[in-house]
Amino acid sequence: MTVHYFCRHCSAKLGTIENHIIQSQQLGLHKLTEEERQEMVTYQTDGDLHIQAICEDCHEAFSRNPDLHQYDYLIH
Numbered sequence: 001m002t003v004h005y006f007c008r009h010c011s012a013k014l015g016t017i018e019n020h021i022i023q024s025q026q027l028g029l030h031k032l033t034e035e036e037r038q039e040m041v042t043y044q045t046d047g048d049l050h051i052q053a054i055c056e057d058c059h060e061a062f063s064r065n066p067d068l069h070q071y072d073y074l075i076h
Helices: 034-040 056-064 066-070
Strands: 002-007 013-018 041-043 049-053
Touching: 034 041, 034 049
Parallel strands: 002 049
Antiparallel strands: 002 013, 041 049
16 A cells, blocks of 8 residues: 555645555554544545645644635645
8 A cells, every 4th residue: 555645735745655564553544533534534446545634834824824724725
């Protein structure tokens, strides 16, 4: 399984973990609620996993401008 991380606000690719024997507990997915897991984790038909997180730029933007939380996406 390959795990791809993307920013959920600007869609920037944050990184990839290529390991065919990685467990969801190693990724910390067991700590997510069911709702969080549904929002952040997508299983692809090829067996890859896409995880939505937040990049440093968007995190900084939210820290400086809390009103941005009302938007789903910062950059289209």
